[in-house]
Amino acid sequence: MSKFSLKGKSAIITGGASGIGKAISTTFAQQGAHIHILEFNKESGEQTIEEIKNAGGNANFYPCDVSNHKQVQEIIGAIAENHNIDILVNNAGIAHVGNVENTEESDLDRVYNVNVKGVYNCIHAAIPKMKAQGGGVIINMASIASSVGISDRFAYSMSKGAALTMTYSVAKDYVNDNIRCNCISPARVHTPFVDGFIKKNYPGKEDEMFEALSKTQPIGRMGKPEEIANLALYLCSNEASFITGTDFPIDGGFIKLNG
Template structure:
């Protein structure tokens, strides 16, 4: 039997920023693959809506209404929710971008982006790693960006944090591999999300993106979700420390 299992049947997955865009696509794909999902986000109505969609698939869903910068409280909430359940999958998806040119970046912007994109991801991964070490297995997936792999025109602090996530992924994979914990990342290019909505309304900007994307189109969220299911499932058991660039070939060129 050469085709590995992509099933997440009865696994418990935690997804930060799990009510919109990439995070929601991943949360829903996990549920479709059989997992129960804890979704963490800031908007109560969005949480309730996504929770209902997951439950309609016959899976259980739990919600935590917090900003990821409240990672200490999130850890307490997850501990209370899970009880004796394992945490099989943890996805660090929540992130922000402020598209300032380098000379315009303020200290406040720096702190906000670094804390949201990098600091919270590390300490939540630290928690997940401790739980998974006791279990003897687990999967951590960090949502980085093509911008962490190549240079972008603007958004230098965002790019720095996404590059840091790639390096964090490698280091945690090396440190925790002996505990059967897989740590990987996904690096998306342009997908329709709240962060890209305004940019994708600019025809000139979109054409510049397409000119550097061999597949000549914007990605579809379900095309990104499949990569997450692969990494979270037994099919990805021999993958660790890697960043899958789901970018339509863009990283061939740079931008």
């Protein structure tokens, strides 16, 4: 068997139909995993499933709002009736721009419900299944904003800090159940979200702002979704069986080389 193979494994990936999540879904499928995408956007979900199947992979799509506890429980329960839950990647998330003064309570609630409660909902549903089957791997998508100050990202930083500390807690509590839990903390990654953000906020200056944002990374460019997916693949593979309770910044040098 080749290294980093996921053949015979089943992976749940939230937000798995766009950006980093889509890259993880397609990469894991290429390595033999049966993919279960939980995605809010039905059109993107169906399109990604079709692409995976056309490439010879196995995948299913479940329309899902990860902030809805009952819905998550029902979907993961249904998946577990026919598949092990070998891997859970908590990738679904939303962003918010603003400091504490211009973050409304409704903004905070919205970010919390998806980025914090959504992670809790999925872990809460998956852990009993993983325990019963003898183990599993959980990846939480955090951010460099979990550990360093980022301007105008109050609510987002709060939520990703929670993802980081949930990772530590779950890793500690379930290490004896053969459940590994790690998190990945990307810096800015070039996704459709970034393009949309620039187009919305800097009309007519898209190229200029893209270059400026790219240069905020010491390495001189944004990350690629596939680069994050490759790290996730390693952490979910048997080759990473000694790794748990760890945060993995993938940031082009942002944390250590800025300042």
